Amino acid sequence: MAESVDNSLTDRILRLVSKQDSLPEFPADAEDLPSDYEYDPDADEEIEEVEEISENDLLQYLESERSALSVAKQLFFTEQLENANQLQLQVLSPDDVHTLYNVGAVVIDNVIDPAIIRGANQEAAVMKDNGEFQPAQQYRKEGDDMFRDETARDDQTVWLDPAIDYEQESKQHLNQVLRMISQGLLQDLSKIIHLNGKVEYQLAYYHPQNARYERHRDAFPVSDREDVTQRRVTAIVYLNPDWVQGDGGELRIFGKNGEADQDIAPIASRMVVFLSGVADHAVVAASQDRYALTAWIR
Ligand SMILES: O=C(O)CCC(=O)C(=O)O
Numbered sequence: 001m002a003e004s005v006d007n008s009l010t011d012r013i014l015r016l017v018s019k020q021d022s023l024p025e026f027p028a029d030a031e032d033l034p035s036d037y038e039y040d041p042d043a044d045e046e047i048e049e050v051e052e053i054s055e056n057d058l059l060q061y062l063e064s065e066r067s068a069l070s071v072a073k074q075l076f077f078t079e080q081l082e083n084a085n086q087l088q089l090q091v092l093s094p095d096d097v098h099t100l101y102n103v104g105a106v107v108i109d110n111v112i113d114p115a116i117i118r119g120a121n122q123e124a125a126v127m128k129d130n131g132e133f134q135p136a137q138q139y140r141k142e143g144d145d146m147f148r149d150e151t152a153r154d155d156q157t158v159w160l161d162p163a164i165d166y167e168q169e170s171k172q173h174l175n176q177v178l179r180m181i182s183q184g185l186l187q188d189l190s191k192i193i194h195l196n197g198k199v200e201y202q203l204a205y206y207h208p209q210n211a212r213y214e215r216h217r218d219a220f221p222v223s224d225r226e227d228v229t230q231r232r233v234t235a236i237v238y239l240n241p242d243w244v245q246g247d248g249g250e251l252r253i254f255g256k257n258g259e260a261d262q263d264i265a266p267i268a269s270r271m272v273v274f275l276s277g278v279a280d281h282a283v284v285a286a287s288q289d290r291y292a293l294t295a296w297i298r
């Protein structure tokens with residue numbers, strides 16, 4: 001499958017440069033690429049034909065050139081990984097750290113008291129009833145990665161500002177989830193990955209009439225430790241205390257190199273952590289209300 005896409009992409013690039021002596025040079029670092037890569041045969045001359053390449057094609061092409069995981073691995077403090085059991089981690093186990101490094105994604109269960117998740121679910125439902133959520137596809141937050149395709153999703157979202165939201169009694173359980181991330185997970189990650197400190201928090205609601213989010217990636221992979229534009233780590237905490245098999249809304253992480261896809265049930269007290277530039281993922285259509293709190297860490 002991947003091969004035919006790569007071939008057709010290569011064909012398209014070859015067609016574009018058929019009058020040129022050599023193939024276009026792709027930037028050494030993926031982060032140098034704009035959202036829809038447009039090959040400009042000669043910037044000084046007028047362009048007759050500009051072909052757009054979709055985000056998915058581009059990501060697959062980059063993957064075939066150099067694995068995203070090997071790029072993202074360069075952000076890790078590898079010497080720390082060897083002593084992971086001495087890092088005094090709060091949320092992640094040493095095994096979790098190794099899985100994140102070696103695979104690019106890890107599922108962690110029982111990260112927080114189920115009673116807190118139930119409370120957070122109810123607080124999120126009140127926020128939804130109060131009209132605090134907006135359709136995700138109708139707006140783009142300033143600073144969002146420009147290549148993100150917002151048409152492929154049915155969820156409604158609201159950004160959370162911990163500085164404000166921490167103080168509200170009506171959000172005390174959500175605040176505890178936020179704190180588990182902003183104080184626990186963030187400290188753990190900062191011991192193993194070079195981070196730039198910026199974190200965004202978003203609450204998302206998927207309606208029970210098959211709301212879904214198509215296959216995508218949250219960022220381009222980066223190896224540059226100074227980069228401040230790309231998200232590095234995605235952490236998602238699921239707020240669905242009554243989820244049962246058949247409710248849908250699983251997070252699907254697509255396997256690479258022929259590996260099987262992984263469907264992760266959005267159950268209470270579960271957190272999924274993955275490298276934002278590495279994991280291709282989707283949300284399977286939901287048939288029950290589905291809430292999740294996501295943090296994107298740069
Ligand atoms: O809620 C999830 O499981 C994933 C959501 C997602 O992929 C996103 O918001 O970028």
Ligand SMILES: [Fe+2]
Nearest residue numbers: 216217218281
């Ligand atoms: Fe995502």
